[in-house]
Amino acid sequence: MKLATWNVNSLAVRLPQLMDWLAQHQPDVVALQETKLTDEKFPHQALRDAGYHACWFGQRTYNGVALLSREPVDDVVKNIFGFADEQARVIAGSVRGLRVIGAYFPNGQAPGTDKFEYKLQWMRALRDWVREELARHPKLVLMGDFNIAPEDRDVYDPVAWTGQIHCTDEERHHFRELLALGLHDAFRLFEQPPKSWSWWDYRNLAFRKNQGLRIDHILVSDALRPAVEACGIDKAPRKNERPSDHAPVVLTLADAALG
Numbered sequence: 001m002k003l004a005t006w007n008v009n010s011l012a013v014r015l016p017q018l019m020d021w022l023a024q025h026q027p028d029v030v031a032l033q034e035t036k037l038t039d040e041k042f043p044h045q046a047l048r049d050a051g052y053h054a055c056w057f058g059q060r061t062y063n064g065v066a067l068l069s070r071e072p073v074d075d076v077v078k079n080i081f082g083f084a085d086e087q088a089r090v091i092a093g094s095v096r097g098l099r100v101i102g103a104y105f106p107n108g109q110a111p112g113t114d115k116f117e118y119k120l121q122w123m124r125a126l127r128d129w130v131r132e133e134l135a136r137h138p139k140l141v142l143m144g145d146f147n148i149a150p151e152d153r154d155v156y157d158p159v160a161w162t163g164q165i166h167c168t169d170e171e172r173h174h175f176r177e178l179l180a181l182g183l184h185d186a187f188r189l190f191e192q193p194p195k196s197w198s199w200w201d202y203r204n205l206a207f208r209k210n211q212g213l214r215i216d217h218i219l220v221s222d223a224l225r226p227a228v229e230a231c232g233i234d235k236a237p238r239k240n241e242r243p244s245d246h247a248p249v250v251l252t253l254a255d256a257a258l259g
Contacts, residue, residue: 031102
């Protein structure tokens with residue numbers, strides 16, 4: 001089973017690229033972030049024609065998340081249960097006995113700001129909710145744009161980024177708190193090339209210079225860890241004309257481990 005997460009940074013702009021990528025890679029489940037579409041404008045019919053069921057949670061201009069699946073998605077939940085939030089950031093559903101949570105973590109702007117405090121509160125609420133989800137669904141995947149580079153090796157210039165947004169001690173602490181629930185960073189279960197990033201700024205030729213961050217992640221539960229066969233970043237879409245600034249992250253699970 002192949003799962004992927006991709007911050008498309010506007011589905012209206014990137015839909016042709018997404019369709020090409022789906023046709024080429026044939027993933028079973030995809031979590032999208034920053035669709036930036038209201039619900040009535042979501043291209044569900046185009047995706048259905050491509051062989052994908054979709055559930056989505058949209059918002060005008062900002063945010064927006066979706067789950068695409070070759071099989072119907074059950075027990076869909078939008079946003080963090082019990083956490084009041086006007087922003088469309090989370091969508092969860094069950095596929096073949098697998099609980100999939102797609103999430104677009106807040107950016108946080110800068111330490112000391114209201115947006116940073118919102119990010120910390122959001123992550124606390126996410127942790128508590130994921131703990132409950134794990135109790136109900138041992139086979140769980142949490143994936144999306146976390147807006148966190150967990151370690152210095154996930155940053156092209158750790159010294160310059162010290163204490164900056166995405167790399168603060170507080171954000172990294174909350175990432176480790178998620179792992180402490182019994183989750184594993186699937187990308188780090190394997191030897192990976194150095195300087196592996198999932199996001200590159202549009203400015204300053206960052207992609208050409210390979211100056212990026214690894215902020216898009218797939219976490220798998222203890223029950224799924226033995227089933228993980230591969231996890232990697234597909235940089236090819238970042239070379240497209242008018243690309244997203246993020247690249248997809250792709251996870252392969254052994255089918256025998258699923259229901």
